[in-house]
Amino acid sequence: MLSEAEKPTAEFLDVAIWRGNAKRGVFHSYKVPQLENQTILDVVSYVQRHIEPKLTYRFACRVGMCGSCAMMVNGRPMWTCRTHVDRAMRGIMRGNPLTIEPLRNLPVIKDLACDMSGFFEKWTRAEGRFHPTRTRSEAIEAISPDSDARKAANEAIECINCAVCYAACDAVTGNKHYLGPAALNRAWTLINDQRDGGRNLRLSAVSGKGGCHNCHSQQSCSNYCPNELNPTMSITGLKRETTKAALKREI
Amino acid sequence: MGKLLIKPHRQHPLWLAFILHRLSGLGLAIFLPVHFYVLGLALNDQAGLDRFLHWSDNPLVRFAEFGLVFLLAVHFFGGLRLLALEFLPWSPRQKTYAALAVATSFFVTCAFWLNAV
Numbered sequence: 402m403l404s405e406a407e408k409p410t411a412e413f414l415d416v417a418i419w420r421g422n423a424k425r426g427v428f429h430s431y432k433v434p435q436l437e438n439q440t441i442l443d444v445v446s447y448v449q450r451h452i453e454p455k456l457t458y459r460f461a462c463r464v465g466m467c468g469s470c471a472m473m474v475n476g477r478p479m480w481t482c483r484t485h486v487d488r489a490m491r492g493i494m495r496g497n498p499l500t501i502e503p504l505r506n507l508p509v510i511k512d513l514a515c516d517m518s519g520f521f522e523k524w525t526r527a528e529g530r531f532h533p534t535r536t537r538s539e540a541i542e543a544i545s546p547d548s549d550a551r552k553a554a555n556e557a558i559e560c561i562n563c564a565v566c567y568a569a570c571d572a573v574t575g576n577k578h579y580l581g582p583a584a585l586n587r588a589w590t591l592i593n594d595q596r597d598g599g600r601n602l603r604l605s606a607v608s609g610k611g612g613c614h615n616c617h618s619q620q621s622c623s624n625y626c627p628n629e630l631n632p633t634m635s636i637t638g639l640k641r642e643t644t645k646a647a648l649k650r651e652i
Numbered sequence: 653m654g655k656l657l658i659k660p661h662r663q664h665p666l667w668l669a670f671i672l673h674r675l676s677g678l679g680l681a682i683f684l685p686v687h688f689y690v691l692g693l694a695l696n697d698q699a700g701l702d703r704f705l706h707w708s709d710n711p712l713v714r715f716a717e718f719g720l721v722f723l724l725a726v727h728f729f730g731g732l733r734l735l736a737l738e739f740l741p742w743s744p745r746q747k748t749y750a751a752l753a754v755a756t757s758f759f760v761t762c763a764f765w766l767n768a769v
């Protein structure tokens with residue numbers, strides 16, 4: 402019986418996983434048995450269970466619902482639970498390892514786990530909170546699913562806070578105050594919520610320092626969002642609404 | 653894991669359209685002072701202008717002119733694309749528009765070239 406390390410390399414995947422902390426880190430190489438059907442998260446889990454028990458990473462649902470497993474895979478941000486190894490290796494030259502790193506634009510806690518608190522704080526700063534206009538004793542307002550505002554909200558609403566877009570965005574890299582695609586996309590859904598009463602408050606919040614006008618429309622966010630949302634479209638909506646409101650001196 | 657010229661997360665058509673717009677803008681900005689300098693020559697220094705025009709007959713300089721026209725065209729059409737993106741209702745055909753902007757710029761540059769030779 403051959404030991405793990407002696408098995409023919411053809412059946413093994415060369416994996417380079419970034420390990421370190423907030424200050425420094427390096428890539429560590431591992432050999433992971435290749436399976437026909439294997440996600441990046443399977444690879445990371447294999448390394449943690451069989452080779453490196455101290456490897457730190459996050460996941461929960463494994464099916465693209467919770468938004469906790471995102472990492473940089475071969476330099477691109479993605480959900481590791483919904484990305485198969487063959488897809489991630491497409492376009493990668495033979496002989497190069499599969500590289501797995503923590504998300505960009507977020508401070509590392511350890512290995513593949515980032516500190517998401519700054520990312521969530523920006524949601525709050527973008528006034529990503531619903532401001533009710535009725536109390537529970539009043540009747541629920543009927544919203545027509547066919548109204549333009551509701552359609553606009555629907556297009557942007559399926560966000561699961563995974564920060565893939567945030568890691569893809571170079572405007573975030575260049576400006577630590579920039580609210581980023583996810584928070585601005587959230588603000589846009591609320592701008593289009595007819596039941597919400599915080600419109601002007603929100604328009605001010607997203608047009609100040611670090612607001613929507615910092616976006617360069619590079620569309621990396623929309624390119625990588627695994628839910629196929631389009632934060633750039635939401636941000637251009639905010640740019641127009643904030644400009645109109647400023648011209649009318651509402652904000 | 654060697655250093656790549658364009659990092660993987662940037663390797664998509666719309667980022668390339670962004671960088672083309674940025675670099676063409678920079679190129680034009682660098683060119684502008686020269687442009688004004690020559691305009692100044694035309695006004696104040698006839699002999700200097702003639703010397704310059706003679707120099708600019710040089711095939712290499714002629715060739716560089718097409719580059720300049722391309723920069724201008726690509727920045728102009730790319731700029732139109734950005735204005736449409738920011739101010740008109742969203743269209744899902746962003747990649748098509750970026751490609752169109754580049755194609756039109758090539759077309760304009762070629763037309764200029766055919767006219768010039």
Ligand code: SF4
Pocket residue numbers: 569570571572573581582615616617618619620621622623632633636
């Ligand atoms: S379109 Fe705007 S938010 Fe999206 S990646 Fe580019 S700069 Fe960031």
Ligand code: SF4
Pocket residue numbers: 559560561562563564565566567582583586625626627628629630632
């Ligand atoms: S917009 Fe998309 S990529 Fe960004 S946090 Fe939401 S689900 Fe993730």
Ligand code: FES
Pocket residue numbers: 460461462463464465466467468469470471480481482483
């Ligand atoms: S583990 Fe939940 S989205 Fe990947």
